[in-house]
Structure formats: C-alpha cells, structure tokens
Amino acid sequence: MKRLIFAVLLFVSGCSSTDYILQEEIRTDLSRGDTQKALQTAKSDYYYVDDASEVVKNLELGNLYYLNGSYYQALQHFDAAQKKSRELYTQSLLNAVSSAVTGDRNEDYRGETYEMSLLRFYQSLCHYQLYLTGVYESRTDENGVLIPEKKLTEAERRKHLRAARAVMLDWDSLLQEYKREYAGQRVFKQDMAAKLWGGYIHEQNRLPEDRQIARQLYKDAPVVLFRNYNLYPSYNEKFESFAENFETLHTLPERQTKKEFVSKTDTAKRLEKYAEDSLKKLTERKRDNVFVLMKTGRIGQKKAEKVTYVVPWFLLLGSSSDQSFKRFVSTVLPGQIISFEIPYFDMPAASGTCSVSFKNKKGKTVAEKQAVLFEPVSEISAEDFKARRNQIYAEKAASLAAKHAAALAAAYLLYDKNDETTLWIARLSYTAAALAISASEDADLRYWGTLPANIWLQSFNLKPATYEMTVSCDNGPAFSETVKVPAKGSVFKDLNLN
Structure with a gap:
C-alpha cells in the first residue's frame, strides 16, 4: 500500500516539480545575462512537456527567442500561443469541469488575462523589429535542416509594419472582451501598454487615420491610469484603499474618488505628462x-x-x-x-x-x-x-x-x-x-x-x-x-x- 501511495504522488507531482526547478534555472540564467543558455533549457524535452502546458511553453520560448534577437522565431511561438489560447477559450467550460476531477495543474493552461494582453505587445514588437531589421534569422527546421538568413524586400518589411498595427486592433478587441466580461470587477481588464505602445505604432504608419487613432489612444491613457492603474503602488500612494473600495467607486463622484482614494506618485505624473506631450506633438505635427x-x-x-x-x-x-x-x-x-x-x-x-x-x-x-x-x-x-x-x-x-x-x-x-x-x-x-x-x-x-x-x-x-x-x-x-x-x-x- 505504501508503494502504491508513493507511485501516485510521484505521478501527479513529477511534471510540476521539474517545471518549477527548470524555470528557476532559466530565471537565474537571465539574471546573469545568459539568454542563450536559458533558451536551450526552455527548448529541452523536460520543460513543460505536457500538452496542457503548450501555451505557457510557447510564451516562454517566444520571449527567450526575442531576448536572443531571433525575432522571426519568437513571433512563430507567440502566434502559436495565441492560437492555442483562443482554442482553449472556446473550451473553457469543459476544462473547468475537467479540473474539478483532475486538478488545476492538469487543466489546459490558457494564460492569465494580463499574459494574453502582454502577448499582443510582444507580437507587435516582433513585427516592428522585423520591419526595422529587415531580416529573418537563420534557423533549423523541425528536421534539423538549416534555413539560411533571409533579407526582406521593402514590400516584405512594410508588411510587418502593417502587421504590427494589425496586432493593435486585435489587442483592442481582446481588451473590449475583458471589459465586457469583467465589468465592475477588480481584475485586470485594461492595459496601458495598448495605449502608449499602440500610439507609437500607429504614428509609425503615418496615415491620417493612424494619427487619429494615436490621438485617441493618448487621450485614453489618463483615463486608464485613473480607473485601473491606481490599483498599483507605483502610481497611487493610496493603492490599498483604492483596491479595497474598488467595486463601489463607480457610485462616487470622480472628484470624491480622487480626493479620498488617490494620491498621485511622481511616476503617475510622468505618465500623464508623456501622454499629454505625445498628444500635443501629434497636433502640432512634431516628431x-x-x-x-x-x-x-x-x-x-x-x-x-x-x-x-x-x-x-x-x-x-x-x-x-x-x-x-x-x-x-x-x-x-x-x-x-x-x-x-x-x-x-x-x-x-x-x-x-x-x-x-x-x-x-x-x-x-x-x-x-x-x-x-x-x-x-x-x-x-x-x-x-x-x-x-x-x-x-x-x-x-x-x-x-x-x-x-x-x-x-x-x-x-x-x-x-x-x-x-x-x-x-x-x-x-x-x-x-x-x-x-x-x-x-x-x-x-x-x-x-x-x-x-x-x-x-x-x-x-x-x-x-x-x-x-x-x-x-x-x-x-x-x-x-x-x-x-x-x-x-x-x-x-x-x-x-x-
């Protein structure tokens, strides 16, 4: 009987403990600046090997390829993570029932809301880097065959610039979905990165409609700061009080909320000024x-x-x-x-x-x-x-x-x-x-x-x-x-x- 108990415990806990140990190795390597070693560890057959962890493994691989300057391969993994997460989202009810039987760790991991939002940031960033560098790095395919570096044509580069912009539109749809699903709840549902990075990317396209979108994103930034980012200590000295009362703040006049639950930090003031200055430069057509x-x-x-x-x-x-x-x-x-x-x-x-x-x-x-x-x-x-x-x-x-x-x-x-x-x-x-x-x-x-x-x-x-x-x-x-x-x-x- 003791052997049976030990075998059961080993089976259900083995994968998670290995993942935890390897992840700490990866984080340690990154702190030392050894991004190549961190990537090799993440690529191993021992790290997030179960199908239920496909999304998180692709997120990790995408980021590690990105940190190594391999933007094309990073993008492939980020795109795979997004695709799989979307598939799992449609099966979320079934997965919830499954986890009640097998446990959270055996449930398909589809990513936290903030992770899926940041995924869009990295997808857009990779597209923008491919536009700037104009190169697909050399790499090996799944059969070990070397694929040489590819220089992009001007048309191919512009395609990636447009793709960086297209990600912003998908990102906005995701955040609108979060906003509807979690309305009134004290959870992550709006992202400042979508406003400020989004404004920058739209500016790079230099079309009238993009300038208009960028203008609106910069206008939105102070609103997101007030409604959502006052939950964080970097922006609000009263962040704990703001969080504790979050679900009732919408019933109060904005002036009262600001007086009783908000004390702006210098970080918050810098963000407001950056958004204000960016809006002003757009209006005056300065860059x-x-x-x-x-x-x-x-x-x-x-x-x-x-x-x-x-x-x-x-x-x-x-x-x-x-x-x-x-x-x-x-x-x-x-x-x-x-x-x-x-x-x-x-x-x-x-x-x-x-x-x-x-x-x-x-x-x-x-x-x-x-x-x-x-x-x-x-x-x-x-x-x-x-x-x-x-x-x-x-x-x-x-x-x-x-x-x-x-x-x-x-x-x-x-x-x-x-x-x-x-x-x-x-x-x-x-x-x-x-x-x-x-x-x-x-x-x-x-x-x-x-x-x-x-x-x-x-x-x-x-x-x-x-x-x-x-x-x-x-x-x-x-x-x-x-x-x-x-x-x-x-x-x-x-x-x-x-």
Whole structure:
C-alpha cells in the first residue's frame, strides 16, 4: 500500500516539480545575462512537456527567442500561443469541469488575462523589429535542416509594419472582451501598454487615420491610469484603499474618488505628462527622432499559499443521519479540516525610477529625462491574483470538499462497526485517497516567468550626431551604449536590462 501511495504522488507531482526547478534555472540564467543558455533549457524535452502546458511553453520560448534577437522565431511561438489560447477559450467550460476531477495543474493552461494582453505587445514588437531589421534569422527546421538568413524586400518589411498595427486592433478587441466580461470587477481588464505602445505604432504608419487613432489612444491613457492603474503602488500612494473600495467607486463622484482614494506618485505624473506631450506633438505635427523602450528586472515568482477549509457536515452526510458514519469521519478527519494550496504573487514595492541621458562627443549632457513606467508587470500580476484570491479559494475548496466526501464514503464501505479491526483498513484507504487528492491539487504554479518586472519608454528629439546613451535605474547598474542619430529617419532602441 505504501508503494502504491508513493507511485501516485510521484505521478501527479513529477511534471510540476521539474517545471518549477527548470524555470528557476532559466530565471537565474537571465539574471546573469545568459539568454542563450536559458533558451536551450526552455527548448529541452523536460520543460513543460505536457500538452496542457503548450501555451505557457510557447510564451516562454517566444520571449527567450526575442531576448536572443531571433525575432522571426519568437513571433512563430507567440502566434502559436495565441492560437492555442483562443482554442482553449472556446473550451473553457469543459476544462473547468475537467479540473474539478483532475486538478488545476492538469487543466489546459490558457494564460492569465494580463499574459494574453502582454502577448499582443510582444507580437507587435516582433513585427516592428522585423520591419526595422529587415531580416529573418537563420534557423533549423523541425528536421534539423538549416534555413539560411533571409533579407526582406521593402514590400516584405512594410508588411510587418502593417502587421504590427494589425496586432493593435486585435489587442483592442481582446481588451473590449475583458471589459465586457469583467465589468465592475477588480481584475485586470485594461492595459496601458495598448495605449502608449499602440500610439507609437500607429504614428509609425503615418496615415491620417493612424494619427487619429494615436490621438485617441493618448487621450485614453489618463483615463486608464485613473480607473485601473491606481490599483498599483507605483502610481497611487493610496493603492490599498483604492483596491479595497474598488467595486463601489463607480457610485462616487470622480472628484470624491480622487480626493479620498488617490494620491498621485511622481511616476503617475510622468505618465500623464508623456501622454499629454505625445498628444500635443501629434497636433502640432512634431516628431521625436529617438524612441527608447526598456524592460527591466524579472516578474515576481509565483508561489503557493497553504490554506485550510472545514468541510461542512451537510456535504459529508447529505440527507443521511448515519451517526456511525459521522463518528467514522470524526476519527479519520478530525474537525473535517482539509488543507490545500492556492497560487499568489508577492506585491512588490513601488518601482522607483530610471533615467535616460545622452552625451555628445565632448562629454556634455545634451538631453536627460526620467523614463515613463507604463507596464508594472510584477505589480499587475500580484494585484490580479490578490483580487481573485477569494474566488480561487472558494472554487478549490468546493471541488476538494466533494472529492474528500467521496473518498470518505468509499473508505466507510470498508468499515464494519461490529469489527473494529476494519477501522485501520478504512482509515488507510482514506489516507491514501487524501494524499493522492492533495498531490493532484498542488497550486498551479505555471506562469510566464520570463516576463520583465517593468516596461518603460521615453522619446527625444536630438540633432544628427553620435551620442553616448546612459540608462540609470534605482535598482540596477548603469547601462551605456553608443547611439548614432541620422540626418533622416529615427532611432528605436529596445533594451532588455536585468
């Protein structure tokens, strides 16, 4: 019997523990700047090998190819993740029923709402990078055959620029879907990245209709900041109070909400000013010629919280009043208390600041600005799980209570109240079942763990020349790079800082 219990536990927990260990290796490699080793680990046959984890594996591979500058391969994995997630969304009801039987970790992972939103950001970014670089990198196909590097024609490059724009339209549809589905709920459903990055991408197409869309996106940014991003410490010193009262704030006058539940941080003010300045430049038809996009740190680690639940007697007894069964339950499950795990993220402290400066050949600083934080990924993930904690707890408690009730009923069949020697057999039967249930119901710790902690942007208007660009953040070493600003055209710097 002990061997059987061990085999069951090994079977249900083996995959998840391996994934967890390998993901920590990948995150450690990224912190050291070894993106190539991280990619090789993610590509292995031991990392997210189960079909139920197809979406998250493609998200990880897409991001790791992107971090290695392989934008074509990154895009293939991001597109595969989107396609599979959409397929799973249509089967969500069936999957929910399935998870009640097999456990969360065995359910198909279709991505958190914030992950699917950020997926669109990375798809658009990859298309834009392919437009800028004009190259499909060399690679090997599934049979190991080398596919040489391909130089894109001007028409092919423009196709990727249009695709970067098309992703924005799909992204807007996704967020509208979230807005309808989660109206009034304190969950992630609007994305600042769609506004500010979206505005930038539409500006690059330089068509009248795109300028109009960009103008509206910049106008929307302060609205999203007020209604949704005041949930995060980087923007609102009263974020906890704002979150606690979120579901009633719509009943209050906006002025009262701002007075009682909002205290803008400098980060929030910088974001508002960036959106205001971007709108003004569009109106005056002025354009900056240097755009800096930065991704810093790594998203917080998804963890498991141990919780307990008292299974109510009515669920265990049903319509029966069998006192013998009640005594049996009291013996094998004292207090009717069961324990299980639910996932969570620690809420990080406010993000701090990053500055971007440019020095000319004489070493004189000719431009310096604070970067604008528009996507505090770690804060978003932590708040989203915190907001859904009660729902996650209630759903899992109900599912597990039903499983334990069934296990107790099955074990009781082995117990003969006239033969006390059968008690240990029934108890052992329930213990084995309870251990198997517990192992199969470990918290689902799958997540897009290679995402950055924060995403920033800033733009400049510099004279044609060669500059030394320096990025300095509160929580990391300075980064410097030589940047050549041409007489015609613009410069796009996409930085990934650990």
